[in-house]
Amino acid sequence: MTQLTQRAKQVDRKPMTLLERIYLWNILKGMMITISHLFKRKATIKYPEEKRTFSKVFRGVQILNRDEEGREKCTACGLCAVACPAEAITMEAAERQAGEEHLYKEEKYAAKYEINMLRCIFCGYCEEACPKDAIYLSQTFAPSNYGREGFIYKKEDLLIPHPIENPEAYKKALGEKGGNA
């Protein structure tokens, strides 16, 4: 018979030899295989304490960026919402008042910014669409939740920690990819 692939293996249908029919020898061989796994490196990890490192291009939960002085970069232009194929992003814009210059980088800012994590497909188009480098996809994923409401991430959930007030958390959230701003 012609073989379709190189990987096909012919099944051996010879009658069993005495050693095979006694069966104990084969059981012993199998047990040696399993016992060798006792000493192998475990494939699983202790999840909440240990976490796997994702690849550098991993697209996780969105983060709203701040500049070095801690001002929000987002101008609520809505390009990310337009780019979003899953229509997961909604926002409301507001105008920066006098005295709020330390909070928002530009004259316009997002008063409300929500991403529905149940809709989001983590494609990263929002990151690509953003002209202000205000949104990027981090290397963490959205943790589980008991209700649907918990998956609608508000601006407070998405904003990166303040770089001056909380520099360590900021660095951690920035990860390996946010730094090129």
Place this chain on the structure above:
Amino acid sequence: MELFYLILEKLLLVGLIVSLSMVVAMYATWGERKVAAWLQDRIGPNRAGPFGLFQPLADGGKLFFKEEIIPLVSSKFLFILGPALAMITALLTSAVIPWSTPLHLFDRNIDLQVADVNIGILFVFGVVSLGVYGIMIGGWASNNKFSLLAAIRGASQMVSYELPMGLALIAVLMLVGDLRMSSIVANQLENGWHIIYQPLGFLIFFICALAECNRTPFDLPEAENELNFGYHQEYSSMKLGFYLFAEYINMFISGVVMASLYFGGYDIPFVNEASWGLNQNLLAIIGFVVLLSKAFFFVFVFMWIRWTIPRFRYDQLMKLGWTRLIPLALLNMILTAAIVLWLKK
């Protein structure tokens, strides 16, 4: 007064051994899950306490708080009797096992054996065969055809495998010439372990012990994943817990019995511990620890086998028992008898 002390001593010993069996069975469930995990490259339960050591407590607590369901059409008395019987028979076997050399406390020699009856090993067999009733009654009283079928499966399996087990044992009894557990162990202290004289007998005994404990590859009465969970399908809460628990106690006890019958009981191999000149009590404790570690090794092997090979088909199981093990055991018996006779001449 002497009688009072004797009763007190035996009561204490019974309490100790029963609670020991319980604790060991408890941690056998933890061990089973850990061994399963390790053999499959996983970590295993590690949430409850350090290394997941409180996991059995959590499991037990969970079982206690589950709803107790007794089927309306079942015969209630038998339904409750089933798991109780399984548990009682599992615990009864430990009564005749010599756990170690005697302790010397309060000017008394305390035998670490609840009852040195002159039919010791027969008692073990009798109680083990009673264990079938736990399964039968439970399966029948559930008034569920699947439970009933599983119970019949279990009963016929246990009855079939008791035969070669007994036949393998006869060879050992020929070597010893006594049914007492204490003299079986004493004989091994003198003449070397029975595994040297009876390798085939041990193999048969071990395979039958797997079948008697309903362990893989002979776990057909349960067959959790395929055959509708077996005879305890209608059971819930701690009654189910009793069945599962009894299985682990059986495992531990059969490990101890195998260690006592073939692996020298509380004997430490290759050394003469009496020549160390140690305190009698210390020696007794060392012997006890040695016996326990032998038993734990067997429990580990049981688990190791479970996570290595798949289950036998039912006809294969019966064929193995009746056409392979029984003739082999008979052959072993006749050979041993011939050699024993020849050497005595």
